Amino acid sequence: MPGQVHRERDILDLWERGVALDRWRREDALLAGHAPPRRLGARNTALLALRNAHFHGAWPILSTCPHCGIELEFTVDSAALLADLSADRDNGxxxxxxxxxxxxxxxxxxxxxxxxxxxxxxxxxxxxxxxxxxxxxxxxxxxxxxxxxxxxxxxxxDPAAIVQFDLTCPDCAHAWPALLDIGETLWAEVRNLAERTLLQVDALARAYGWSEAEVLALSPLRRAAYLQLAEAQ
Ligand SMILES: [Zn+2]
Incomplete structure (x- = not known):
């Protein structure tokens, strides 16, 4: 599946660009080549467009109920969110x-x-x-x-500078506005996928002596099968 390889390589590249930097420099690095916007709304829009170029539409977000403390996951349609944010006028x-x-x-x-x-x-x-x-x-x-x-x-x-969703806790019925920090949430998503990929490359390189490129070129099914075999050894 060539799409998979491409996506993983792109994510590893993004991770490598940002991993050693503080958050603002990291966002600039992720947006490199797009003249990173300085205003927060335009920046959110650019980061979200980057997210949509690399990940599927449904975006799982975690928020903690400020009243009872349970963590709940909700899903954001990031293509629709991008359309919403792009419609907001930045008054400059x-x-x-x-x-x-x-x-x-x-x-x-x-x-x-x-x-x-x-x-x-x-x-x-x-x-x-x-x-x-x-x-x-x-x-x-x-x-x-x-x-x-x-x-x-x-x-x-600049309405697009702050992105929030009205949530209601399923346990205690408390309602609160959950803020979505687009830069940080995107970075967590990039980091998780990059770290998972690195661990898989590491495991298969150790077991079979394959290079990173060889591991990334395996189909997901074959890779999963080899990972199981390597673990069983
Ligand atoms: Zn609650």
């Missing part, structure tokens, strides 16, 4: 009205997030992000309500 740079003044604003970029992530306290993170994105704002003077209100205005500039 605009002016927003805020308590009688006008502030030049831009939707958050990776660089803005990186600056905010240097802070430890959640409020300091929020203040830094707002100060990065809203020119002339005195973020230190903002109370909790102001932080929340401005945060919502910022989110509205």
């Amino acid at each position: 740079a605009v002016t927003i009205e805020w308590r009688g003044t006008r502030l030049a604003a831009h939707a958050p970029t990776v660089e803005d997030l990186r600056a905010a992530a240097m802070k430890e306290h959640p409020q300091a993170v929020a203040r830094t992000l707002l100060a990065q994105c809203l020119e002339g704002l005195d973020a230190d003077a903002c109370d909790d309500d102001a932080l929340e209100e401005l945060g919502a205005q910022l989110e509205a500039l």
